[in-house]
Amino acid sequence: MKNTIKSVKGTRDFYPEDMAIRTWLYTQMKKVSESFGYQEYEAPILETLDLYAAKSGEELVEKQSYVFNDRSGQRITLRPELTPSLARMVATKQNQLTYPLRWWSYGPFWRYERPQKGRTREFFQWNIDMIGDRTPQGDAEMIAIAATFLKQVGLTSDQAKIMVNNRTLMEEETLKIGITAEMRRPVFQLIDRIEKMSPEKWQEYAFEIGLSADQLEQIKQMLDNQDLWKNSEELTQTFAYLEAYGLSEYIQYTPRVIRGLDYYTGTVFEAYDTAGDLRALFGGGRYDNLVSDVGGAPVSAVGFAAGDVVISILLQELGLMPEFSGSPAKVFITTFSEELQTNSLSLASKLRNAGIDVQTYPGYTKLGKQFKYADKKGAEFVLIIGEEEAQNNQITVKDLAKGEQTLVLQDKIITYLKEKI
C-alpha cells in the first residue's frame, strides 16, 4: 500500500461483507420496529446549527458537530443526533398528526470525536420514539421494544441487560434528604458518575458540590437500594407491564442509571453487555419538553437510540454475528469455449427471466479455474454447456456441496433448479 489516498478519520469503508452485516442489522431493527407497529421516517442529514443550539448538550454542539458555512453563509451542520429533527417535524405538522405517533428511523450521524473502541466519527443509529402519550404503558412498550431487539439479534438475558430507573422518583427521593431543585443537576451528575470514578474521588466530588456527610451517606444507601422502584407508581406499573410482555428477564432496576442528558424527565434506561466491557448499547427515556423547545405545543415522548458500532462489537465477540460472503447468485454458468459462450449467455438470460439469480464467467479459461472462482463466490450449482450437452440439448449441473453432477434437459432446467434452490 503506497500512495493510496486515505479515508477520512473515523469513517468506515463497507466492503460487501461489511455491507451485508449493515443491511442485516437494519433488517433486524426494521422487523422489531414494525412488529410493534412503528412507521419508518427520515430527516435531512444537513440541518442548521440553530436546531441543535436549542437543546442538545453544549459539548455536542460546540465541540463535536461538523459545522460549515454553505455558499450563502448559513451555518450548516452534519446532524449529530436525530431527536431535534424529529421534534421539528412533529412541531411543523403538529395538528395534522394522529397521536400517539410511533416512528422509527435508521441512518448516518457524525460527531467529531477521537475514534476508539465502539466510537467512530461516522456511525449509524436506530432511533425509535412514541410521541404524544404519557403513560407507564408507553414506557413499558419502549423498553419492551429494546428487549425484543436484544432477543432478535440473539442476545440472551445473561449477555445483555436493560437498566431502568426514573428521574421523577430520584427527584422525590433526593428531595427527602434536602436536595432541592437548584442542587438537583450537580447531584444527578454525581449519581451518573458513581460507576466511572474511584470511591475516593467520587466522595471528594460529592463534597465539592456541597453535599453534607450525612446527605452523602443517604445517597449511598439510596444507590444500593434495589427496591427503591417500589416508591414509584410509574415504575411499579411499568415493571408489571414488562412482566406481561414476558421480557422481565432482560430488565433490571438500578438507582444508578440516571442519564447524563438533561432533557429526560421520567423513566430512563440504558442497555449494557453484562460482562461490562463495552459502552452502552443504547440509551433512552421519557422527554417532555423537546417539541416545545423547537416551537411546538408541549407534548410528551419516550424513545431511545442505538448505535451500530457497539452492538456489532458485542455480537462479533460473542460469535452471534452471521457471516456473509460471496455473491447472492447461487447458480454459476461456466464458459466451455469461445464458441459456446453464447450458449451460456442465453441460458443465463433464460434463467434470469425465470427469476433465478445467475452469474456467468467472463471470457474463457480452463474449467478448473472457473470452478474455483464459482466456489469462492459462494455458488452452489455450477452449470456447464459443453459440446456434448449442446448437441443433446442438455446441461450438466454440478452440486458443489454434494460433489454430484446430473445431466438435465434444457427444457427442464428451470424447474430442476427451482426445486433445488
Added chain:
RNA sequence: GUGGGUGUAGCUCAAUAGGCAGAGCGCUGCACUGUGGAUGCAGAUGUUGUGGGUUCAAAUCCCAUCUCCCACCCCA
C-alpha cells in the same frame, strides 16, 4: 481537547545485544488442456508509515511528522 501505545509482504506476525528483511496464511503457476474444496512441487511478492539525524553499517538508536489503536472527556 488531555494522556498512553502502535506502524515490517495482501493478512497475521518474526528478525537474539545495530550486522544479508523472514515465516505461516493468502496469491500465481504446474501435477490436473471437461470439474472446485484436499495434497505435493515451484514462484512472485517490501521505499520496514514518511522526512531527517547518529553510525563503517539502522526495521532496530535519536528528532520531527503522519496513521491507526486504547483510555479520559462526551456519548450511540
